[in-house]
Amino acid sequence: MYPNDGFRELDPQECLRLLAKAPVGRIVHTRHALPAVLPVNFCLDGDGTVLLRTSAASELARAVDGAVVAFEADEVDAARNAGWSVVVTGRATVVTDPGEQKRLARVGPISWVPSPEEVFVRIRPELVTGRELVGGHTLYGVDLTP
Amino acid sequence: MYPNDGFRELDPQECLRLLAKAPVGRIVHTRHALPAVLPVNFCLDGDGTVLLRTSAASELARAVDGAVVAFEADEVDAARNAGWSVVVTGRATVVTDPGEQKRLARVGPISWVPSPEEVFVRIRPELVTGRELVGGHTLYGVDLTP
Numbered sequence: 001m002y003p004n005d006g007f008r009e010l011d012p013q014e015c016l017r018l019l020a021k022a023p024v025g026r027i028v029h030t031r032h033a034l035p036a037v038l039p040v041n042f043c044l045d046g047d048g049t050v051l052l053r054t055s056a057a058s059e060l061a062r063a064v065d066g067a068v069v070a071f072e073a074d075e076v077d078a079a080r081n082a083g084w085s086v087v088v089t090g091r092a093t094v095v096t097d098p099g100e101q102k103r104l105a106r107v108g109p110i111s112w113v114p115s116p117e118e119v120f121v122r123i124r125p126e127l128v129t130g131r132e133l134v135g136g137h138t139l140y141g142v143d144l145t146p
Numbered sequence: 147m148y149p150n151d152g153f154r155e156l157d158p159q160e161c162l163r164l165l166a167k168a169p170v171g172r173i174v175h176t177r178h179a180l181p182a183v184l185p186v187n188f189c190l191d192g193d194g195t196v197l198l199r200t201s202a203a204s205e206l207a208r209a210v211d212g213a214v215v216a217f218e219a220d221e222v223d224a225a226r227n228a229g230w231s232v233v234v235t236g237r238a239t240v241v242t243d244p245g246e247q248k249r250l251a252r253v254g255p256i257s258w259v260p261s262p263e264e265v266f267v268r269i270r271p272e273l274v275t276g277r278e279l280v281g282g283h284t285l286y287g288v289d290l291t292p
Binding site: 007076 | 153166169170172175176180181182183184185214215216218220222224227229231233235256273279292
């Protein structure tokens with residue numbers, strides 16, 4: 001969130017309400033010392049925790065376990081040039097408790113590409129920010145290709 | 147991009163073709179030593195460079211100038227459970243050449259929230275990756291809130 005940039009800031013409650021409606025989010029982390037971002041399916045747990053489900057063999061699980069990550073969702077209406085974005089920042093951990101794993105297997109998110117062995121990744125929100133864009137210029141990029 | 151995760155990898159040409167059609171992208175960088183992500187308007191220059199336009203006073207311009215960043219765009223059809231995502235990784239620089247500034251002021255991207263003093267940020271692609279999701283499970287998250 002950048003102050004004085006002409007967007008309306010959203011309070012954490014608004015942010016979590018919007019996040020709960022988003023069909024997809026993006027997990028932002030560091031991979032080989034470079035910024036990395038990956039769209040993922042997710043759901044919110046009761047306490048606002050972000051839950052992901054991925055293959056136990058996936059590099060994502062190893063890359064984010066124990067790391068502070070950002071999780072972003074947004075919705076932009078290019079025609080109305082309006083929209084919002086929400087970012088949750090917090091530590092990601094792979095769920096290892098067997099009881100919690102069983103509970104999440106029942107009620108947690110579903111993998112886009114199911115695999116025999118899956119793990120759940122929990123992101124505990126330490127910082128929740130969001131902003132709303134209302135009106136302004138077109139969102140469409142201009143292709144400069146000759 | 148994570149190998150063996152059940153998604154089809156896209157070649158750089160496919161990636162840039164898809165990126166050129168995306169109305170919005172997300173710039174991923176580090177802010178105060180934490181991962182940060184911000185949706186932005188953008189356009190592609192002839193050489194596949196990503197161009198952003200922002201307020202000269204914005205923290206974003208200061209935060210990314212000279213840094214290696216990731217730029218992501220995606221399109222997900224939750225109903226068909228299909229979609230794609232593209233990530234361009236490279237160094238971001240604020241355009242300072244007056245001639246180039248003039249050219250971009252004519253043909254470059256338009257700010258969502260115009261400000262009196264604006265700068266252009268150029269991201270030169272050093273790594274272009276993308277993946278396609280075809281079919282699979284629903285993308286919708288499951289809200290665990292009681």
